[in-house]
Amino acid sequence: ASQSLTSESKSQLSQLPEPKRLSFPDTSSRPTKAVPFQLPTQVISFSYTPEHVQEFTNSALRYFSEPPLGAQLGYGYERWIRRPEERGRIDSLLKAFDRVKNEGKSPVSLDDIGVVSWRGVMTRILTAPYEDQDGWEMNVMFVNGTMYLEEHLTEAKLHEKYVFYSLGVLVFVTEALTHRNNMEPRHRKFMYYGYAFESFCTSEKPPDSGPAKSSSSTALHPTAPTGWGGDIDTNVQWCSVVRTKLGDIRLVIGGEVDCVRGKYTGNTDTFVELKTSIVIRNEQSEAKFEKKLLKFYFQSFLLGVPEILVGFRTVSGQLSTTQSFKTIEIPRMVRGKLGAWDPAICLDWGYQFLTFLKDTVTKGDPENVWRVKFLPKRGVHVTRLDSAEVAVVENGEERKGILPFWYWARIRA
Numbered sequence: 001a002s003q004s005l006t007s008e009s010k011s012q013l014s015q016l017p018e019p020k021r022l023s024f025p026d027t028s029s030r031p032t033k034a035v036p037f038q039l040p041t042q043v044i045s046f047s048y049t050p051e052h053v054q055e056f057t058n059s060a061l062r063y064f065s066e067p068p069l070g071a072q073l074g075y076g077y078e079r080w081i082r083r084p085e086e087r088g089r090i091d092s093l094l095k096a097f098d099r100v101k102n103e104g105k106s107p108v109s110l111d112d113i114g115v116v117s118w119r120g121v122m123t124r125i126l127t128a129p130y131e132d133q134d135g136w137e138m139n140v141m142f143v144n145g146t147m148y149l150e151e152h153l154t155e156a157k158l159h160e161k162y163v164f165y166s167l168g169v170l171v172f173v174t175e176a177l178t179h180r181n182n183m184e185p186r187h188r189k190f191m192y193y194g195y196a197f198e199s200f201c202t203s204e205k206p207p208d209s210g211p212a213k214s215s216s217s218t219a220l221h222p223t224a225p226t227g228w229g230g231d232i233d234t235n236v237q238w239c240s241v242v243r244t245k246l247g248d249i250r251l252v253i254g255g256e257v258d259c260v261r262g263k264y265t266g267n268t269d270t271f272v273e274l275k276t277s278i279v280i281r282n283e284q285s286e287a288k289f290e291k292k293l294l295k296f297y298f299q300s301f302l303l304g305v306p307e308i309l310v311g312f313r314t315v316s317g318q319l320s321t322t323q324s325f326k327t328i329e330i331p332r333m334v335r336g337k338l339g340a341w342d343p344a345i346c347l348d349w350g351y352q353f354l355t356f357l358k359d360t361v362t363k364g365d366p367e368n369v370w371r372v373k374f375l376p377k378r379g380v381h382v383t384r385l386d387s388a389e390v391a392v393v394e395n396g397e398e399r400k401g402i403l404p405f406w407y408w409a410r411i412r413a
């Protein structure tokens with residue numbers, strides 16, 4: 001069992017003096033001055049093996065290959081190897097950051113980094129002005145001038161995901177009980193369609209390296225349809241770590257990259273993000289898609305991914321068409337539309353958010369862990385966690401708050 005940030009008891013949160021609240025921008029008016037965002041530069045990449053072990057190779061890198069239209073995205077569902085849900089720790093990102101810093105091989109300076117986080121957390125922050133449904137929480141530490149951010153999954157959320165991801169039998173039992181639970185297995189299937197699309201779109205080998213799309217290392221299942229790139233194992237991931245800048249704040253961001261088009265250059269220029277979405281049938285579903293593009297856009301933008309390939313599928317998971325979007329052109333495409341959004345509002349908000357957060361956390365000690373809570377349409381508030389709530393040992397590994405102890409010892413030495 002882990003001693004970690006588990007207690008949700010509000011009474012244990014020590015209240016702070018000002019400032020601790022930040023309310024939302026009015027999304028109907030454009031900021032007068034745009035906050036610049038620097039083109040991201042890759043500083044290091046790494047892979048996760050099927051055992052989900054991090055290694056500093058490109059073994060999990062995949063190459064784009066045109067998917068066959070009409071493909072069934074439910075193919076191979078029963079053989080899906082699913083990675084268990086876990087806390088959004090930044091340990092492997094810190095390993096990569098530490099490695100590139102100490103090897104001194106980074107193409108750009110890694111001094112004065114203001115923020116280290118996974119791309120998913122940054123996407124949540126930047127898209128918050130338009131988020132009117134899902135709240136989120138994160139944990140923050142501020143050490144030697146750098147803020148470390150991690151997603152905070154509440155016990156309730158972890159449990160919900162656990163049940164949701166459980167064995168078919170358990171889900172089947174709850175499915176019979178209520179209409180609401182009926183949604184869950186369907187949702188899981190939709191999620192699988194996304195991964196199956198990735199398989200149909202990728203190959204382990206670069207183009208023109210031989211006729212076989214699939215690999216020597218992983219044999220294809222005998223029933224594999226044309227274009228199938230191999231069965232889904234969500235343990236396996238290829239990640240890119242980039243350095244960029246929002247206003248005057250330098251950021252180190254890590255995230256998964258789906259594949260590269262053509263060849264891998266060691267930078268972000270051939271990266272491709274793969275997405276699935278339901279086919280657009282009317283104005284309403286078009287507006288819905290345009291709203292979704294906000295997340296697609298920032299998810300890709302933050303890592304410098306220049307292309308997003310969307311596979312439009314039917315409700316039953318058949319691939320109808322694909323469309324490639326140039327990431328930087330997306331904001332112009334949605335301007336003036338029903339589901340319109342403005343990235344300038346997001347960047348301005350993101351800068352305000354990080355500045356506010358820094359102003360708050362500088363008032364504490366490096367050991368402190370801070371909890372940020374976001375409420376849709378309302379804003380965010382920050383509290384400092386009681387030291388009793390902060391992890392000391394987790395899964396047998398010593399920690400200092402949200403940081404693994406080895407990393408803490410290194411930067412505090």
Ligand code: A3P
Nearest residue numbers: 190191192193194195197256258274275276277
């Ligand atoms: P699609 O979004 O294409 O349907 P990513 O697109 O980020 O590379 O993630 C690959 C797939 O993982 C997604 O495919 C989706 O099926 C699933 N996925 C990723 N993040 C998810 C989330 N927060 N909730 C549910 N499914 C998610």
Ligand code: MG
Nearest residue numbers: 256257258274
């Ligand atoms: Mg992905």
Ligand code: MG
Nearest residue numbers: 258273274275
């Ligand atoms: Mg994707």
